[in-house]
Amino acid sequence: MIFRSQLRHSVRLWLGALLFGLLAGLALELCLGALRFTAAPPGLPDGAEPAVVWLLSAAGTCVLALGVFGVLADAAGRRRQAALRASLDVAHERLREQALSDPLTGLPNRALFEERLARQLGAAEGGQQESLAVLFIDLDGFKPINDSFGHAAGDTVLAEVGQRLRGLVGSEDLAARVGGDEFLLLLRLDGEAGRAPRMATQVLQVISKPYRLPNLVDVNLSCSIGIVTYPAHGPGSKLLANADAAMYAAKRAGGSSFAVFAPSMDQDARLQLELQHDLRMAIERHELELYYQPKVHALSSQITGAEALVRWNHPLRGMISPTVFIPVAERFALISALGYWVIEEACRQVREWLDQGLRMRVAVNLSMQQLRQEDLVPRIRAALEHHQVDPSLLTFEITESVAMEDATMRAFGALAGVGVSLSIDDFGTAYSNFAALRKLPAKQLKIDRSLFTDIDESGDALAVVDAMIKMAHALGLKVVAEGVETERQRDLLLALHCDEFQGYLYGRPMPAHMLSLWALGEGETHPVDFRASLYDPRVLIG
Ligand code: C2E
Ligand code: MG
Ligand code: MG
Numbered sequence: 001m002i003f004r005s006q007l008r009h010s011v012r013l014w015l016g017a018l019l020f021g022l023l024a025g026l027a028l029e030l031c032l033g034a035l036r037f038t039a040a041p042p043g044l045p046d047g048a049e050p051a052v053v054w055l056l057s058a059a060g061t062c063v064l065a066l067g068v069f070g071v072l073a074d075a076a077g078r079r080r081q082a083a084l085r086a087s088l089d090v091a092h093e094r095l096r097e098q099a100l101s102d103p104l105t106g107l108p109n110r111a112l113f114e115e116r117l118a119r120q121l122g123a124a125e126g127g128q129q130e131s132l133a134v135l136f137i138d139l140d141g142f143k144p145i146n147d148s149f150g151h152a153a154g155d156t157v158l159a160e161v162g163q164r165l166r167g168l169v170g171s172e173d174l175a176a177r178v179g180g181d182e183f184l185l186l187l188r189l190d191g192e193a194g195r196a197p198r199m200a201t202q203v204l205q206v207i208s209k210p211y212r213l214p215n216l217v218d219v220n221l222s223c224s225i226g227i228v229t230y231p232a233h234g235p236g237s238k239l240l241a242n243a244d245a246a247m248y249a250a251k252r253a254g255g256s257s258f259a260v261f262a263p264s265m266d267q268d269a270r271l272q273l274e275l276q277h278d279l280r281m282a283i284e285r286h287e288l289e290l291y292y293q294p295k296v297h298a299l300s301s302q303i304t305g306a307e308a309l310v311r312w313n314h315p316l317r318g319m320i321s322p323t324v325f326i327p328v329a330e331r332f333a334l335i336s337a338l339g340y341w342v343i344e345e346a347c348r349q350v351r352e353w354l355d356q357g358l359r360m361r362v363a364v365n366l367s368m369q370q371l372r373q374e375d376l377v378p379r380i381r382a383a384l385e386h387h388q389v390d391p392s393l394l395t396f397e398i399t400e401s402v403a404m405e406d407a408t409m410r411a412f413g414a415l416a417g418v419g420v421s422l423s424i425d426d427f428g429t430a431y432s433n434f435a436a437l438r439k440l441p442a443k444q445l446k447i448d449r450s451l452f453t454d455i456d457e458s459g460d461a462l463a464v465v466d467a468m469i470k471m472a473h474a475l476g477l478k479v480v481a482e483g484v485e486t487e488r489q490r491d492l493l494l495a496l497h498c499d500e501f502q503g504y505l506y507g508r509p510m511p512a513h514m515l516s517l518w519a520l521g522e523g524e525t526h527p528v529d530f531r532a533s534l535y536d537p538r539v540l541i542g
Contacts (some may be wrong), residue, residue: 019335026379062354062422070210083488102177105154113176113184114240121236130189130232136243137165137203140179140255144429147368147402153213164206170200193229200258200517201226208256222256224266225246233261244447245269265401276332278314279325279334287313290345291509292362294518294528295480295502298494299437302531305361307397307502308336308346309509339370344383350394357536363395363423368402371411375422379404381418391419397446399425409440416441423480438475445472449483449503456488466496473497 099113124131146154174186226246252260292306423444484503
């Protein structure tokens with residue numbers, strides 16, 4: 001196109017130059033003719049005519065040469081302009097590609113995905129047959145890898161996931177990275193709806209192959225996939241939201257699977273939105289409450305302290321478990337306000353127990369986002385001072401995966417400086433870095449119940465828990481087994497020298513006043529007593 005217009009322009013220029021040359025030649029010829037026919041002008045010496053003719057010819061030649069030079073200079077300028085425009089086009093295209101692709105994986109980003117989706121939806125509008133599918137892929141277990149091995153390792157895994165997905169899709173399809181560990185596939189179906197679940201099965205297979213990290217450790221991952229097809233799960237404007245809802249359904253079902261969108265899933269997504277809306281008001285409306293679950297000394301079977309576990313008494317939905325609303329709080333950036341309420345309330349309760357003559361040690365859970373909060377340590381200090389509670393009565397529990405992050409280690413150091421104790425929660429559910437574990441100023445390690453539920457049947461489980469307890473003791477950490485439900489579990493864990501127990505065998509999480517009654521020896525009989533040193537003899541209880 002550009003070439004043709006340039007050619008046209010050149011032809012026009014050359015024709016113009018030719019015409020100009022002809023006209024100049026003609027004018028010259030006319031002058032010469034006039035000179036030949038007229039007498040020499042007065043004042044012009046005889047024999048000067050040839051010189052005049054020569055001068056006029058030279059002038060004519062100069063005019064012609066100027067014309068040709070002008071044409072050549074214009075052509076060169078045009079060529080330069082065209083080259084400049086071409087390189088600008090290349091730079092522009094490269095910028096566009098950069099703006100529309102994810103630098104880590106090289107895959108298209110959300111903007112390009114949505115552009116392509118809109119184009120394909122436009123082409124498919126009004127059609128009856130299933131024309132396209134979107135697969136929403138979210139990695140399971142990526143966070144612990146990122147947290148335990150660092151961001152460079154996380155980036156290696158994401159780049160590899162990107163490559164594996166790109167290898168799966170055809171030239172008609174599109175794979176994109178649209179968030180931290182979220183990917184989308186856009187598939188052309190051409191009426192063949194079965195292609196979407198087949199592709200999801202392939203995705204599950206390729207993602208589950210091991211990943212080699214820069215430190216040469218191999219890790220495994222799985223993913224949860226939500227599938228929508230168009231027009232079945234349309235309209236187009238709701239397609240991505242529906243794919244997201246289907247992905248969450250797959251995740252809630254335990255992950256490592258796919259789910260095809262159903263209208264009920266939309267309700268689940270809406271429920272999450274409703275919960276986050278209600279949760280914003282829950283603190284002001286005094287709907288949150290801390291329950292306390294006793295921790296028991298293994299050898300003496302006496303209560304040494306309690307873990308504070310938050311509950312939400314929803315006015316319409318009743319009691320909601322933290323496993324439901326803590327993820328909502330984390331997802332919608334509400335965990336900070338909730339976390340500070342928990343710290344404040346735990347300190348208030350410890351003060352109340354102290355006033356009743358009970359020196360209860362209370363453990364409070366901290367989430368990853370709280371640990372990143374700049375003002376965490378000053379706020380903990382302020383809460384302790386406000387309620388006049390000794391920091392030694394407070395323990396903070398941090399889950400294993402979070403505890404291994406670099407940023408967390410710094411926060412750990414600052415917390416230890418306040419004088420509170422630190423405990424590593426849910427140990428055995430992530431990838432522990434023993435070197436890092438050694439450096440943590442933690443005093444306690446809580447073994448997750450998933451590791452010992454079948455300890456009475458499985459020799460492997462027994463061997464693993466045995467090794468963990470030995471390792472923890474070697475690092476100077478006390479071990480709490482969390483989730484002890486049977487006497488058999490307790491006996492086996494005791495034989496392995498576990499230091500403390502927490503679980504339904506001893507007591508479920510309960511409101512503070514119930515634990516107070518228990519400490520006072522009132523109400524129903526209880527399987528265990530409080531350690532005598534918890535009582536302050538100077539205060540008359542009750
Ligand atoms: P976690 O910190 O590991 O707490 C232990 C969970 O195990 C509690 O669940 C407890 O009720 C349960 N549990 C204790 N003994 C047994 C047992 O014998 N059998 C069984 N099946 N379960 C037992 P809960 O109260 O539902 O809390 C779940 C999780 O929610 C906690 O796990 C913690 O991660 C989180 N959470 C609770 N309160 C808070 C909080 O105030 N802040 C933050 N950030 N997270 C919290
Ligand atoms: Mg805990
Ligand atoms: Mg736990």
